[in-house]
Amino acid sequence: MQVIRLAERDGWTCWLCGGDIDPRLPSTSPAGATIDHLVPRSRGGSNDAPNLRLAHRRCNVRRGNHLPELQWPTDWPMLMTVHLWTALARLAPRPGRAEVVAMAPLPELADAAAAWAVERSEAFVPGGWESWTVADPAGPVAVWLRRPASSAPGRTGRPLVPDA
Ligand SMILES: [Zn+2]
DSSP: OOHHHHHHHHOSBOTTTOOBOOTTSOTTSTTSEEEEESSOGGGTOOSSGGGEEEEEHHHHHHHGGGSGGGSOOTTSOOSEEOOHHHHHHHHTTSTTOEEEEEEESSHHHHHHHHHHHHHHHHHHSOSOOEEEEEEOTTSOEEEEEEOOTTSOOOOOSSOOOOOO
16 A cells, blocks of 8 residues: 555655645655554464554654564574664764673574664664674674764664663
8 A cells, every 4th residue: 555545545744743734745754654563463463454453653663663573583593682772872973882782692693683683773764774794712602783974873862762
């Protein structure tokens, strides 16, 4: 379903904040129209019309920190992970700054975690992310994440307390 058809159904209104949406703004604009899922797809929500709502991009993104997509895969036996959303909130506005976002017991797992962190970060704060791993001789492998220094500062919206 497209934005224009949702707007015909619901009007040019953001279902999250109740504010008007300017149809002339591109969907890449913070105040532009995006399609939000009432029940997140990760919780079984569908792409069918009854599950779709119009939302400002900024409101849609802000809600994103309550989605389980930003939780690390639970079947990975990581030694440590940070909450990715709060890491993005710190890193996105500061290109060039890096943080360790996970410690893995095995290099293969660290590589998978690095790829996952980049893919998820890009989905929520587009514009370029990179991740790499550094093995400690004693065993654990650190997974680093940053926005390249050459990239534009990004925004996550308000950094909120994650869901319990
Ligand atoms: Zn809104």
